[in-house]
Amino acid sequence: AQSVTQLGSHVSVSEGALVLLRCNYSSSVPPYLFWYVQYPNQGLQLLLKYTSAATLVKGINGFEAEFKKSETSFHLTKPSAHMSDAAEYFCAVSKASYDKVIFGPGTSLSVIP
């Protein structure tokens, strides 16, 4: 069975500092991996996705993530945090493009001015 763990339910960074949100997955097959962001009182929207092409994936708003098979990780990073990045971030995994998507518990990101 697939699963996703996100280390740290809450992360605080200063404006301009590096953002690092951790995600580890378990999957019996090469996975599809996603990061979604959820702003308050809104639905989730896709930040970026890994679908077995390049291991370093670039997404919207300056975010990127690197797929590391040996570590079963897909950590999300952004070089410089902006106040508008404050939101809930969810890592997700799927066995295939047409299979169900399983979400992690989420990490709440706060950005301190």
Next chain:
Amino acid sequence: EAGVVQSPRYKIIEKKQPVAFWCNPISGHNTLYWYLQNLGQGPELLIRYENEEAVDDSQLPKDRFSAERLKGVDSTLKIQPAELGDSAVYLCASSHDRDTGELFFGEGSRLTVL
């Protein structure tokens, strides 16, 4: 292009009452999902439709929850009777691009059961 539309956005009911949520996916999206999101947690899949067929409803509590997608377009999720523990956000999502698996979410329906 209109996004995924859900209604109502908020619903407050007393326990044992019925409630229904409606979802209209993005035009042309053949796959529709209902997810449950409890406070501070990630979304959990309730049911997934391919057109009008429910292809994965293993996590749907069938004693009180039901869903339908009669014409393969919009969908309704019903709870009858509602329990206190059903208080949560019910998210609808749709997808079409089978090569990427990207989900498009609505804003959700927040249910409070008193």
